[in-house]
Amino acid sequence: MEVGRxxxxxxxxxxxxxxGYTSLSLLSSLSPSHLARDLNISENxxxxxxxxxxxxxxxxxxxxxxxxxxxxxAWDMLHEEELLTRITTSxxxxxxxxxxxxxxxxxxxxGGVPGIGKTQLGxxxxxxxxxxxxxxxxxxxxxxxxxxxxxxxxRVLQIAExxxxxxxxxxxxxxxxxxxxxxxxxxxxxxxxxxxxxxxxTEQIALINYLDKFISEHRxxxxxxxxxxxxxxxxxxxxxxLRTRLLSGMALKLMKLAKKFCLAVVLLNQxxxxxxxxSFHLTLALGDSxxxxxxxxxxxxxxxxxxxxxxxxxxxxxSASAPYAVTARGIRNNVSNCKRIKLM
Amino acid sequence: MASRPISEMGxxxxxxNVFAARSIKTAKDALSLTEFDLMxxxxxxxxxxxSALAHISExxxxxxxxxxxxxxxxIQNEQLAGHLPTxxxxxxxxxxxGIPFGVITxxVGPAGIGKTQFCxxxxxxxSLPTRHGGLDAQVIYIDVESKFSSKRLIEIGAQxxxxxxxxxxxxxxxxxxxxxxxRPASLAEFTESLQQIKLLLLERRVKLLxxxxxxxxxxxxxxxxxxxxxxxxxxxxxxxxxxxxSRIPIVVTNQVRSQSSDDTWRYNFQVGTxxxxxxxxxxxxxxxxAALGIxxxxxxxxxxxxxxxxxxxxxxxxxxxxxxxxxxxxxxxVGQEISTIHCDGHSxxxxxxxxxxxxx
Numbered sequence: 006m007e008v009g010r011x012x013x014x015x016x017x018x019x020x021x022x023x024x025g026y027t028s029l030s031l032l033s034s035l036s037p038s039h040l041a042r043d044l045n046i047s048e049n050x051x052x053x054x055x056x057x058x059x060x061x062x063x064x065x066x067x068x069x070x071x072x073x074x075x076x077x078x079a080w081d082m083l084h085e086e087e088l089l090t091r092i093t094t095s096x097x098x099x100x101x102x103x104x105x106x107x108x109x110x111x112x113x114x115x116g117g118v119p120g121i122g123k124t125q126l127g128x129x130x131x132x133x134x135x136x137x138x139x140x141x142x143x144x145x146x147x148x149x150x151x152x153x154x155x156x157x158x159x160r161v162l163q164i165a166e167x168x169x170x171x172x173x174x175x176x177x178x179x180x181x182x183x184x185x186x187x188x189x190x191x192x193x194x195x196x197x198x199x200x201x202x203x204x205x206x207t208e209q210i211a212l213i214n215y216l217d218k219f220i221s222e223h224r225x226x227x228x229x230x231x232x233x234x235x236x237x238x239x240x241x242x243x244x245x246x247l248r249t250r251l252l253s254g255m256a257l258k259l260m261k262l263a264k265k266f267c268l269a270v271v272l273l274n275q276x277x278x279x280x281x282x283x284s285f286h287l288t289l290a291l292g293d294s295x296x297x298x299x300x301x302x303x304x305x306x307x308x309x310x311x312x313x314x315x316x317x318x319x320x321x322x323x324s325a326s327a328p329y330a331v332t333a334r335g336i337r338n339n340v341s342n343c344k345r346i347k348l349m
Numbered sequence: 350m351a352s353r354p355i356s357e358m359g360x361x362x363x364x365x366n367v368f369a370a371r372s373i374k375t376a377k378d379a380l381s382l383t384e385f386d387l388m389x390x391x392x393x394x395x396x397x398x399x400s401a402l403a404h405i406s407e408x409x410x411x412x413x414x415x416x417x418x419x420x421x422x423x424i425q426n427e428q429l430a431g432h433l434p435t436x437x438x439x440x441x442x443x444x445x446x447g448i449p450f451g452v453i454t455x456x457v458g459p460a461g462i463g464k465t466q467f468c469x470x471x472x473x474x475x476s477l478p479t480r481h482g483g484l485d486a487q488v489i490y491i492d493v494e495s496k497f498s499s500k501r502l503i504e505i506g507a508q509x510x511x512x513x514x515x516x517x518x519x520x521x522x523x524x525x526x527x528x529x530x531x532r533p534a535s536l537a538e539f540t541e542s543l544q545q546i547k548l549l550l551l552e553r554r555v556k557l558l559x560x561x562x563x564x565x566x567x568x569x570x571x572x573x574x575x576x577x578x579x580x581x582x583x584x585x586x587x588x589x590x591x592x593x594x595s596r597i598p599i600v601v602t603n604q605v606r607s608q609s610s611d612d613t614w615r616y617n618f619q620v621g622t623x624x625x626x627x628x629x630x631x632x633x634x635x636x637x638x639a640a641l642g643i644x645x646x647x648x649x650x651x652x653x654x655x656x657x658x659x660x661x662x663x664x665x666x667x668x669x670x671x672x673x674x675x676x677x678x679x680x681x682x683v684g685q686e687i688s689t690i691h692c693d694g695h696s697x698x699x700x701x702x703x704x705x706x707x708x709x
Contacts, residue, residue, distance in 0.1 A: 119646040149416070154452050154593050155650050158420040159445040195417035202411055204590055207377040214380075214406035239582070239644065247381060254383050275647045286617045306616060315618060
C-alpha cells in the first residue's frame with residue numbers, strides 16, 4: 006500500500022488506512038485541518054503527513070481543493086472568519102451593530118452628507134487600527150488616500166492624543182499591563198499613517214493598482230481608507246459607461262487587496278439626490294452600478310439633532326441604526342444630552 | 350502626473366511602440382482602459398498587459414508621506430503652521446490656528462450679515478507684514494457683485510492697526526496696493542481669470558484668494574436636480590487643485606436661498622417620517638439653506654456659517670474695525686440645522702431654549 010511507504014509512525018499509518026486514505030492521490034487534495042479532523046490528530050501532525058506525500062503542486066495551506074484551484078470550503082472559511090478581529094470605531098453603539106467593528110477582508114463603504122463626520126470616522130479608524138488587539142485595533146499601520154484635501158493633520162494629532170489618554174486610563178485599571186504598551190506616544194500614531202494625496206482620477210486608478218506591490222512591501226498595513234472615492238469621478242466625466250467600467254475595476258481590485266492581505270478597506274462616499282417615486286431622495290453618489298460593488302454599506306445621517314449610522318447593506322449583519330457623536334476626542338458614543346457647551 | 354507620456358516611463362520598447370501606434374500616448378489614456386480593452390486594442394496577452402499597467406501605475410502614483418512628517422513639514426516650512434489667523438481668538442482656536450491653507454473655506458449667510466466685511470478683513474490680514482501676523486503677500490479678490498469698497502478697507506485697516514496705518518504714511522498705499530480686485534461679468538470671464546490666476550499663484554506672490562461670491566456667478570442657471578453636470582464642476586476642482594499645489598487659503602462666499610419642498614434631505618430608508626414633514630409646509634418658507642447645492646457642499650472643507658445658529662457659534666458684531674467677537678467661548682449646536690440658516694437679516698432677534706443671540 007502506498008501509504009505504507011510514508012515516513013511516518015505506524016500509529017499514524019494505521020489511522021490513515023482506517024479512515025480510508027489508502028492511496029497518496031487521495032491525500033494530495035486535502036487541507037491540513039480537514040485531515041486532522043478526519044483522523045483525530047493535531048493539525049501539525051496532519052501537516053507533517055501531507056508534506057511527506059508527493060504531490061504535483063505545493064501545499065495550499067488555505068485549503069485549495071484539487072478540482073477547482075483557489076476554492077475553499079465554507080467550513081474552512083468559517084474558521085478563518087472566527088479568527089478575524091475587527092477594528093473598533095470608538096463608539097460602542099456603532100461597534101455593536103457592526104458585530105465588533107469594521108471587519109477585515111471586506112470593503113466597507115461609508116457615505117453621508119457633508120459635515121456628518123465621514124472624514125472624522127476615517128481618521129478615527131486610521132488611529133484605532135494601530136491599537137493593540139485587546140484594545141480593539143490590529144496593531145498595524147494605516148494607508149490614508151486623500152482625494153479631497155480634507156485630511157487635517159492637527160485633528161489627527163488631537164484624536165491620537167485622546168486615544169492615548171484613553172489607553173493610559175484603561176491600563177491604569179487593568180491588571181495585564183505589558184511592557185511596551187504605554188510606550189506609544191501620540192506622535193507615534195501619526196508616524197504609522199501613510200498619507201497619499203491624489204489629484205486626479207488617473208492618479209487614483211494608478212495608486213490602487215500600485216497598492217498591491219506597495220502593501221507587499223509594507224506588510225503591517227491593516228487598513229486602507231479612501232477619502233473620498235467619489236470626488237474625482239464626479240466632475241467632467243462625459244463618458245458614463247467608461248466611468249462605470251473604471252469604478253467597477255477599482256472595486257474589484259480593492260476587494261482583492263482586502264482578501265489577499267487580510268486588511269480592511271474603507272471607502273468614503275458623498276451623497277447626491279435621486280428622483281424616484283415622485284420626489285427627491287438622498288442617495289450615495291456614483292450611481293446604481295457602484296452600489297453593488299461594495300460588500301458593506303453604512304450610511305451616516307441626521308435624525309433630528311443627532312448623528313446616526315445605519316447599516317444599509319451587509320451580507321451578515323442585520324439593518325440597524327446606532328447614534329454616535331463627533332467630539333473633540335474623536336468619534337464617541339452619543340451622550341443623550343445634546344445641549345452641550347463648547348467642548349474645546 | 351496624469352498627462353505623463355508613456356514613452357518616458359521605461360516600458361519595454363515593444364510595448365511602448367504598440368501603445369503609441371494605438372494612440373495610447375499618456376498615462377491617462379492607458380489607465381482609462383480596462384485590462385480587456387487594452388488586450389484587444391494592443392493585441393497582447395493578459396500577462397503583458399497586467400505588467401505594463403502595473404509598471405505605469407507605479408510611475409504615476411503619488412508618493413506617500415507619514416502624517417507625522419506632514420505635520421512637521423507644515424510647522425517648519427509654512428507661515429503660522431499652515432493657517433491664516435483671523436484675529437478672532439475663539440474662532441482661531443477652533444480652526445487650529447486660523448483659516449487653513451490649501452483648502453476651500455466657505456462663508457455662507459443671508460444678505461447683509463457680514464460676509465464681505467469678513468473677506469475685507471481677511472484680505473487686509475493677508476497683506477500685512479509677518480511681524481503683525483500677516484502673510485506679507487498679495488491677495489486676489491474676485492468681486493462678482495461689485496461690493497468691494499477700498500474706502501472701507503482702509504477704514505478697517507486704520508481702526509484695527511492704528512500703529513501701522515498712522516506711523517507709516519505709505520502703509521495704506523502698500524497694503525491696498527497688494528490687493529488685486531477682479532470684476533468678472535460672466536461665468537466665462539471668471540473661467541478665463543482663473544486660468545491667469547493660476548500662474549500668479551504658482552509664482553508664490555499671491556497668498557490668499559477670495560471669491561465674493563461664488564453663488565452670484567451661476568444665480569439661476571443651475572437648477573436643483575435639473576442637470577447632471579454642475580456648471581461649476583470644473584471650477585470647483587480647479588480651485589481645489591490650485592489651492593493644494595500652491596498651499597494658499599481660498600475663501601469663497603455663498604448665498605442662501607429658501608428651502609423648497611424638494612429639499613427633503615432624506616434617504617429612502619427614512620421614508621416613514623417624511624409624510625409628516627411634507628404636511629408641515631409652513632416650516633419651509635422660513636428656512637434658508639446655502640445655495641450652490643450639495644455637490645459644492647462636498648467640495649468645501651470648512652464651512653463658516655455667519656448666522657446665529659451654526660455648529661460652533663460665536664456671537665459677533667460688525668464694528669468699524671471689521672468683525673469682532675462678543676465673547677471667545679463658542680456655543681456648540683448640533684443637528685441637521687448646521688446646514689440650515691434661520692436668521693433672515695440683521696434686524697432679527699432669535700430666541701432659543703439655551704441661548705440668546707442678536708446682531709447689533
